[in-house]
Amino acid sequence: MTEPLKTVGITGTAYALPAREVPTADLQRRVATASGLMLPPRMFEQATGIRRRRIAADDEYASDLAIDAATKVLAETGRDPLDIDLLLFASATRDMAEPATAHVVQAALGSRAHVMDVTNACNSFLNGIDLARSMILAGRATRALVVTGETPTRAMRPRLDGLAQARSAFAGYTFGDAGAAVLVEPVATGGIVDIDSETHSEHWAAGGIFGGGSRHPRGDEHTYFTGDGHRLRRIFEQIGAGLIERVARRTGYGWDDYAKVLVHQVTLPYLDRFVQVTGVPRDKLEVTVTELGNMASASLGVQLARVRPQLETGDRVLLIGLGGGVSLMTMIWEVS
Template structure:
């Protein structure tokens, strides 16, 4: 098999541009709860969703807005920020928990929108998909297999929300889905002379894979609307992350010699406000280091870290370091230390 190489292998790769895209429609938690109560006939305590999650609103993709739509929109913004066009990209990774369809890979749909001829494929690992994609892009560049990568995500988990639960038990089973919002994000990853992605660590506890997810669309449940809704135990999921998550962060800080003073920003996947507050309590990260998006955007799955990065990218100075913390169903925890070049 012929493996294309691009000459001498670079010593470092990093994120050089970022973009994000949010759907136009805003859905408040109170409006969502009213709709669920209307469709299900269940009597729910006033402001239950807002008070339980701390989420005031989220963005919701319209009927003609797909995962690829959000990914391509974010990608155009990232390319514009870098002064690039589609043909400048030789690796395109669609890294998302959502997708347009089972086959073909959504990366090809995004590529057709952007007009690139890059090597295109999907990377899927729940809410860690995007940070996994960035890590894979970095590895391909360092191996000399790509010059410049575009990593994109388009998340539409709001389509996995059960608006008409048949009982309180069904409402509880799908409650985590009421945190979902939609968004897209993209980054350009390429060789850099200094800084870049300095450290990556992961820890996986796959014995907990059944804690939560969307079971439909695969070989276990290829058909049936009931399987297209998110279901899971949010309390159990939180317990697993609390038990194992801080060890990865502690390890990363120790190995890199960093402390919280040496980190400009901490970007962490955000599920609910109480969950984020518990993360800060367990890790000791100062509140001012966090880029908080969950109250206004909800849980936007793997787009969370990309959207947060887009909000602070311009204000970061060269040499400042960012710690990314990914939390994904399955269960996986991932850290990435990136220094702006």
């Protein structure tokens, strides 16, 4: 007799932030001084809406932020590390090229799970949750820990060699560091009820950190974020609304059916434009970008952990991911 299809949900959430807080005004001063440039006062803050962000210490790594969040979520749910049989480090950042950073996290936690890294720019964490759900439904896992640790501030250029470089590097000054973790396992009710995605890989060169692979294996030049922020914004506007409309048609859910709508946040103007284009009520959002910056794939994980205490059984949350490459992703989670 065939077993009934399991419902898989998120049963625990947590996030972690570095202790060091850096005002955007201080960041701008450091870059201007190192570059020998005269920049208009508060230019970085006014262009991005980001007042401050957290930056990892020199001896603090992506894995440390993931381990912090993972330890919290295990404590919250009362799970032992040995209860986990799948551990995914799902992040745009990693500690090293090899081995997978998931091994570093597992060694610290003391778990013995099947581990791997999942990487897809700022959609990595959502992709990790989706993969964990899929493996549980396929019978390959029973309880998964999905973690991210993001230190994208290390991809910010410390100095600029003129205006042309400033334009291509500016999106990097939105970054902030953070970690997040979720426990994913079968649930009796609710759970992850819908997932959709759309990928337009012809835009892969619009922005990214192009070093560390076979194209640019060594040297600092390609280890900094380079891209056209305005072009990326136009791309997401052109293709994003269609995905959200498709989800609404398929599920029948409108904005009133969600307790919260969590969207990847790059800058405050981007978020304002998202509200304008989609019509989502602003009180459904959890705004983190002004105080924490663009946390790459940890952005949605941090938002989810922050809103979780406000949610009740049956509440629905729509998560909307945007990632370089480019990819978009939606996930609807109903609280069990």
